[in-house]
Every structure is written in structure tokens, then in C-alpha cells.
Amino acid sequence: xxxxxxxxxxxxxxxxxxxxxxxxxxxxxxxxxxxxxxxxxxxxxxxxxxxxxxxxxxxxxxxxxxxxxxxxxxxxxxxxxxxxxxxxxxxxxxxxxxxxxxxxxxxxxxxxxxxxxxxxxxxxxxxxxxxxxxxxxxxxxxxxxxxxxxxxxxxxxxxxxxxxxxxxxxxxxxxxxxxxxxxxxxxxxxxxxxxxxxxxxxxxxxxxxxxxxxxxxxxxxxxxxxxxxxxxxxxxxxxxxxxxxxxxxxxxxxxxxxxxxxxxxxxxxxxxxxxxxxxxxxxxxxxxxxxxxxxxxxxxxxxxxxxxxxxxxxxxxxxxxxxxxxxxxxxxxxxxxxxxxxxxxxxxxxxxxxxxxxxxxxxxxxxxxxxxxxxxxxxxxxxxxxxxxxxxxxxxxxxxxxxxxxxxxxxxxxxxxxxxxxxxxxxxxxxxxxxxxxxxxxxxxxxxxxxxxxxxxxxxxxxxxxxxxxxxxxxxxxxxxx
Amino acid sequence: xxxxxxxxxxxxxxxxxxxxxxxxxxxxxxxxxxxxxxxxxxxxxxxxxxxxxxxxxxxxxxxxxxxxxxxxxxxxxxxxxxxxxxxxxxxxxxxxxxxxxxxxxxxxxxxxxxxxxxxxxxxxxxxxxxxxxxxxxxxxxxxxxxxxxxxxxxxxxxxxxxxxxxxxxxxxxxxxxxxxxxxxxxxxxxxxxxxxxxxxxxxxxxxxxxxxxxxxxxxxxxxxxxxxxxxxxxxxxxxxxxxxxxxxxx
Ligand SMILES: Nc1ncnc2c1ncn2[C@@H]1O[C@H](COP(=O)(O)OP(=O)(O)O)[C@@H](O)[C@H]1O
Ligand SMILES: [Mg+2]
Numbered sequence: 001x002x003x004x005x006x007x008x009x010x011x012x013x014x015x016x017x018x019x020x021x022x023x024x025x026x027x028x029x030x031x032x033x034x035x036x037x038x039x040x041x042x043x044x045x046x047x048x049x050x051x052x053x054x055x056x057x058x059x060x061x062x063x064x065x066x067x068x069x070x071x072x073x074x075x076x077x078x079x080x081x082x083x084x085x086x087x088x089x090x091x092x093x094x095x096x097x098x099x100x101x102x103x104x105x106x107x108x109x110x111x112x113x114x115x116x117x118x119x120x121x122x123x124x125x126x127x128x129x130x131x132x133x134x135x136x137x138x139x140x141x142x143x144x145x146x147x148x149x150x151x152x153x154x155x156x157x158x159x160x161x162x163x164x165x166x167x168x169x170x171x172x173x174x175x176x177x178x179x180x181x182x183x184x185x186x187x188x189x190x191x192x193x194x195x196x197x198x199x200x201x202x203x204x205x206x207x208x209x210x211x212x213x214x215x216x217x218x219x220x221x222x223x224x225x226x227x228x229x230x231x232x233x234x235x236x237x238x239x240x241x242x243x244x245x246x247x248x249x250x251x252x253x254x255x256x257x258x259x260x261x262x263x264x265x266x267x268x269x270x271x272x273x274x275x276x277x278x279x280x281x282x283x284x285x286x287x288x289x290x291x292x293x294x295x296x297x298x299x300x301x302x303x304x305x306x307x308x309x310x311x312x313x314x315x316x317x318x319x320x321x322x323x324x325x326x327x328x329x330x331x332x333x334x335x336x337x338x339x340x341x342x343x344x345x346x347x348x349x350x351x352x353x354x355x356x357x358x359x360x361x362x363x364x365x366x367x368x369x370x371x372x373x374x375x376x377x378x379x380x381x382x383x384x385x386x387x388x389x390x391x392x393x394x395x396x397x398x399x400x401x402x403x404x405x406x407x408x409x410x411x412x413x414x415x416x417x418x419x420x421x422x423x424x425x426x427x428x429x430x431x432x433x434x435x436x437x438x439x440x441x442x443x444x445x446x447x448x449x450x451x452x453x454x455x456x457x458x459x460x461x462x463x464x465x466x467x468x469x470x471x472x473x474x475x476x477x478x479x480x481x482x
Numbered sequence: 483x484x485x486x487x488x489x490x491x492x493x494x495x496x497x498x499x500x501x502x503x504x505x506x507x508x509x510x511x512x513x514x515x516x517x518x519x520x521x522x523x524x525x526x527x528x529x530x531x532x533x534x535x536x537x538x539x540x541x542x543x544x545x546x547x548x549x550x551x552x553x554x555x556x557x558x559x560x561x562x563x564x565x566x567x568x569x570x571x572x573x574x575x576x577x578x579x580x581x582x583x584x585x586x587x588x589x590x591x592x593x594x595x596x597x598x599x600x601x602x603x604x605x606x607x608x609x610x611x612x613x614x615x616x617x618x619x620x621x622x623x624x625x626x627x628x629x630x631x632x633x634x635x636x637x638x639x640x641x642x643x644x645x646x647x648x649x650x651x652x653x654x655x656x657x658x659x660x661x662x663x664x665x666x667x668x669x670x671x672x673x674x675x676x677x678x679x680x681x682x683x684x685x686x687x688x689x690x691x692x693x694x695x696x697x698x699x700x701x702x703x704x705x706x707x708x709x710x711x712x713x714x715x716x717x718x719x720x721x722x723x724x725x726x727x728x729x730x731x732x
Contacts, residue, residue, distance in 0.1 A: 436553070
């Protein structure tokens with residue numbers, strides 16, 4: 001008679017619809033030819049093509065040597081890199097003069113995702129760059145931002161309009177040779193967002209990119225670059241969804257952040273790629289390299305992420321704390337349900353004096369979900385007085401899921417302080433029963449307990465996003481405990 | 483109000499309740515006493531619907547309805563309240579938030595409007611005074627880092643807020659000093675009325691000096707072996723449980 005949560009029905013992935021739109025694709029497979037086609041489609045300058053080709057060579061070398069990363073606590077069949085499309089764009093792709101020219105199917109898609117792009121319906125206080133498969137289809141509030149000298153839009157446009165900035169910073173934080181997936185991304189990246197905040201400017205609204213994978217058998221390889229000049233501030237959000245498909249799709253993005261003296265970048269992610277069905281069929285492979293360089297003195301980069309999607313997540317947003325007194329933060333909630341796997345964490349590399357980092361990681365596993373926290377704290381020899389505080393908490397719902405913690409610590413300066421705390425707990429029958437005895441439904445009780453568990457992270461998110469994230473957690477957990 | 487017949491229940495493989503018959507009328511307060519392990523908390527858990535207990539025989543009618551067929555939250559919404567012997571901690575969820583969610587769930591079930599934050603605050607403040615609850619406990623995570631006495635006060639505070647019809651108090655007195663005991667008992671007595679009934683589980687008769695029962699039952703090895711007036715508690719205190727167990731032996 002006592003009903004376990006596992007008996008409750010699964011809620012379907014909400015964003016699993018497919019947009020019927022004509023798509024332009026280039027042939028399947030990966031080669032120099034393909035890279036040249038992508039580059040020429042975008043009218044890229046020679047230097048960028050060369051950079052891509054070097055990345056491709058590096059990737060092919062790693063592939064030949066079997067250097068596909070294997071250390072993560074995840075398992076999946078070998079990926080055939082020749083058996084996917086590297087570029088897909090909604091047709092026709094012409095220069096758009098205004099949002100009114102955006103294909104109505106696309107506008108409808110974003111409407112349905114809760115991201116209205118049309119002039120009258122825009123989200124107040126949030127500028128959105130919408131990336132659909134391989135290309136950016138629209139950016140809102142561009143002109144308003146330009147008045148303050150803020151550049152925000154698609155990566156492709158930035159290459160055309162501000163080549164000097166892109167050339168200066170592209171690959172400066174994540175070099176193309178950094179790792180397997182970064183090399184792949186550098187070779188074939190198609191679009192993404194670019195933001196530049198001039199010195200002394202506090203960006204008046206949230207900048208946001210909404211990534212949508214639509215096309216079949218297509219990888220998404222976007223590139224995001226954010227540069228915050230001296231004394232500037234920006235809060236940036238990204239969201240992502242994909243249709244439900246039986247195949248696995250690869251998403252290998254690279255994000256680079258640069259913060260100069262006294263600049264602050266707050267980067268928030270709500271990741272909700274299709275996680276696959278409850279038997280583990282389909283879903284996105286999310287292999288992402290995210291890194292921020294606190295180049296300037298007293299600069300600050302803070303990563304906040306709520307990850308509920310993807311079949312596999314492999315992701316370690318990191319901070320290079322180069323400037324003296326710079327600050328790195330990582331706040332993460334990762335949830336794995338059913339057959340999802342996640343190996344996620346962060347790296348805090350302390351190079352400058354009196355640098356400070358905080359890591360708060362909350363992992364929730366349900367169903368047969370498997371999750372690992374992998375975090376590196378490195379204190380360099382010159383990082384006098386560096387400080388780190390790490391806290392990794394895992395919450396298990398049921399008996400069939402797992403949580404693992406792998407903290408790595410490299411301390412080369414004795415004046416530093418490093419603290420690490422880790423806990424693993426289980427939502428107890430006792431806790432659930434206590435709530436139910438007070439009149440709360442089982443689902444409300446779980447939601448309350450999980451939200452309580454994640455509170456320190458959720459409160460770092462911008463208001464509207466926190467509400468979204470909370471809802472997402474509820475939905476992702478529906479029918480999950482035993 | 484509550485009609486228990488031939489109730490058998492087990493936890494895991496062990497049969498713990500071995501045929502309980504108990505009838506509690508509206509407005510009555512019954513006390514249950516008995517040695518450790520006799521099944522007092524099991525009885526409380528069966529009444530409130532704890533999933534780890536399985537009823538194998540017998541029935542419980544609550545206001546004429548089959549209580550055992552109801553989910554725990556539905557029992558709560560129908561007015562059943564258990565003050566726990568060991569209240570759980572829930573990290574990150576403030577007491578304030580929890581109590582408000584709980585009260586509103588119960589109010590909704592009764593067809594009353596939900597209280598907003600302001601109204602809730604004024605209601606809860608008034609109840610906090612009754613149990614002399616320190617203010618800062620409301621902003622802290624549920625029961626986390628609460629002292630034993632604070633946890634028990636918190637249970638009674640919830641009871642005062644929810645105004646249930648049938649209350650089971652499971653050793654609400656244990657671990658309390660005499661002042662705290664008086665405060666907690668005073669809170670409980672606030673709810674005594676001709677419409678409400680209580681089952682007060684205790685180990686010691688001293689609680690019954692403050693919450694005076696109409697009937698006292700002695701539980702031993704899963705059976706009620708003796709019932710009587712409040713003087714039974716005194717007798718028990720004087721002679722010890724051995725007296726009863728001896729009497730219960732076949
Ligand atoms: N979940 C359980 N699984 C197995 N045995 C249990 C469980 N809960 C209680 N018991 C056993 O049932 C008996 C009665 O316990 P309990 O009702 O808590 O007694 P009391 O509250 O009177 O001290 C004890 O022997 C105890 O060990
Ligand atoms: Mg007990």
C-alpha cells in the first residue's frame with residue numbers, strides 16, 4: 001500500500017517538439033573541406049580560417065592517438081565523428097535588417113519556449129541572442145545596448161564588425177589545443193554570442209543567449225566570448241533546449257570570459273538539453289569547456305549553473321585567477337534522473353596574490369542517475385594569501401542512483417588557506433513522512449526538500465531565472481524517488 | 483472519534499502490535515504508558531500512516547471513516563496530528579516557510595483561504611507566545627540545531643497552528659526539564675475542547691499531572707494489558723512496569 005515515488009508517472013520533457021523548417025546543411029562528416037565550407041559560409045577572414053584549420057589538425061591528431069577523454073566517470077558508445085552534420089541553418093539565411101524579417105516559424109518556436117523575440121513582446125530587462133542550430137537568428141535590444149558602447153550579438157557578426165576584438169581574445173582563455181572537444185569546437189564552431197562591455201560601464205540589462213538544437217543528426221558547436229573592460233559589470237544568462245530524438249546529439253561548446261581590472265562577470269546557465277527517455281535512449285551529449293580569466297586586479301567571475309538536462313554532461317566551468325585579489329565563484333546544482341550521467345565541477349587556478357575562490361556544488365541524483373563532482377583547486381607558488389572554500393553536497397533520492405566526489409588539491413604556496421567540506425545525504429522516508437504528516441503532498445515535500453538543499457545556489461541566480469530553475473527542478477524530479 | 487479494533491501491525495518481519503482495541507470519544511484524553519519497545523510509537527505511526535508499518539489485521543475508524551485507507555497527507559488534512567518523538571531536521575527549509583506551507587495545505591483542505599505572509603506572521607506570533615518559542619527559531623532550518631526541548635516546543639507550536647481534531651503526542655515530555663514541561667503541557671491544554679481528542683503517549687506519569695487524562699492504558703508487548711483512570715498512572719509509577727508485565731504474563 002505505501003506508494004513509493006518511483007511508482008508515480010513520468011512527466012514528458014516539455015521542450016521536446018521539433019520545428020518544421022527548411023534547413024540548409026552541408027554534407028556529413030569532418031574534414032578540411034568541411035571546415036573551409038563553414039568558414040566561407042560566414043565570409044570569414046583568412047586568419048580565422050587558418051586558426052580553424054590548426055584546430056582541426058590538432059583534433060585529428062588527438063583522435064588518431066585515441067586521446068578521446070576517458071577519465072570522466074561517464075560511459076557511452078564511441079562517437080563516430082564522421083557520421084554527423086557540422087552545420088545546419090534555417091533557410092533562407094539572408095542578412096536580416098530587423099526582427100520583423102525573422103522567419104515566423106522561428107519566432108513561434110522561441111515564443112513556445114517562453115522567449116518572445118518580437119518587438120512588442122520582448123522580455124523586459126533582458127537582451128536575448130537566439131541561436132538556432134548553427135546560427136544566431138536574432139538579437140534583441142541591440143541598438144539600446146550600442147548606445148552605451150556595449151556590443152552584444154552573434155559571434156559571426158562580431159567577426160565581421162569587430163575583427164580586432166575577436167582576434168585579440170579568441171582562444172586567449174581556451175586555446176584550440178586545450179582539450180579534445182575544445183579542438184573540435186575551434187575547428188567547426190558555427191556561431192554563438194559575443195559581448196563586449198566597455199570600461200566603466202555597468203550593463204543595464206541581463207544579456208542572454210538561448211540555444212536551441214533543432215536539426216537531426218547535427219552537432220551544435222557554439223562559441224561564446226565575453227570581454228569586460230576595466231571597471232565594467234555584466235550579468236549573462238544562457239538557456240538551452242532540444243527536441244526529443246532517439247539518437248544522441250553532440251553539443252560541444254566553448255565559452256571564454258575575460259575580466260580586466262575591477263571588472264565583474266556573472267555567468268548563469270540553466271541547462272535543459274533533452275536528457276533522453278527514461279531508458280536512456282537519445283539525449284544530448286553535453287561536452288563543454290567553459291573558462292574565465294580574471295586578468296585584472298580585483299576582477300571577479302562567478303559561474304552559476306543549474307543543470308537538469310542532457311544524457312551526459314561533462315563540464316567544468318573554471319576561473320584563472322591571474323589578477324591580484326581577483327575572485328572566482330562557482331555555484332552549481334546538477335540533477336541526474338533516470339539514466340542521466342554527469343561529471344561536472346570546476347577548476348580554480350590561483351595565480352595572483354590574495355586571490356579568493358568559492359565553490360558550492362549541489363548534486364542531486366534520482367532514478368538510476370549517476371553523478372560525479374570533480375573539482376580542482378590549484379594554488380600557484382606566487383599566490384600569497386590565496387583562499388579557497390569548497391563545499392560539495394550530494395542528495396540521493398532512492399537506492400539506485402549514485403554520487404561520487406573527486407576533489408583535487410594542488411597547493412604550492414604555504415600562506416594559502418584551503419577548506420573542503422563534503423556531505424552526502426538521502427532524502428529520508430522520515431523527512432518525507434514528516435512533511436506529509438503536516439498535510440503536504442509527497443511531491444510538494446520533495447520539491448521543498450530539494451529546493452532547501454539547493455538554496456545557496458538558487459539565490460545566486462537572477463530573480464526570473466531562479467523561478468525558472470525551481471520549476472525545472474520540480475519537473476525533472478517528478479516521479480523520481482523510491 | 484476514533485475506533486480501533488483488533489489492530490495488528492508489523493515493521494519488517496516483526497509483529498509489533500498484536501491486537502489493540504481502543505475507543506476514544508470526542509473531547510477525551512487517553513494516555514498510553516508502557517515500557518520501551520512495547521509498541522507505543524508504532525501505534526502512533528500506524529494512526530498517522532507511516533509507510534514503514536504494515537497493518538496486517540484489524541481496523542481503525544476515524545469519525546466513521548476507514549482511516550487506514552487514507553494517505554498520510556489526507557489524514558493530516560482530515561485533522562490527525564502526530565507530535566513526533568524524534569522530529570526530523572530538514573536542512574535549507576526554514577521553519578517559517580514550512581509552517582506556512584503546512585498551515586495553508588490544511589486550510590485549503592478545510593475550504594478556508596490561504597494565509598498570506600503577513601496574516602501568517604500574526605497568527606504564528608500569537609501561538610509562539612503560548613509555547614515561549616524564541617523568535618529566531620522561525621528563520622532557521624526545520625529542527626536543525628534545535629535543542630531537544632526546542633524541537634518539542636516546535637511540535638506543539640505546529641499543533642497549535644494547525645488546530646487538529648485528533649492528536650497523538652509521542653513522548654512529547656521526554657528530555658524536558660520541569661519548566662519546559664509546564665510550557666509544553668500548557669500549549670497542549672490550550673487545544674483541549676469538547677470537539678478534540680488526544681492520545682498522550684508517555685513514559686512518566688509526571689506529564690499527566692499537567693495534562694490530566696480521562697483514561698490511562700498500559701501497553702505491553704503490543705497489547706493493552708490494563709486500562710483505568712488517572713490513578714492507574716500513579717500506581718504504575720509506584721510499582722514499576724514489572725508489576726504490569728507480571729500481570730500480563732499468561
Ligand atoms: N521500522 C522498524 N523495523 C523493525 N522493528 C521496528 C521498527 N520500528 C520499531 N521496531 C521495533 O518494534 C518494537 C516497538 O517499537 P516502538 O513502537 O518504537 O516502541 P516504544 O515507542 O513503545 O518504545 C521495538 O522492539 C522496536 O525495535
Ligand atoms: Mg517510542
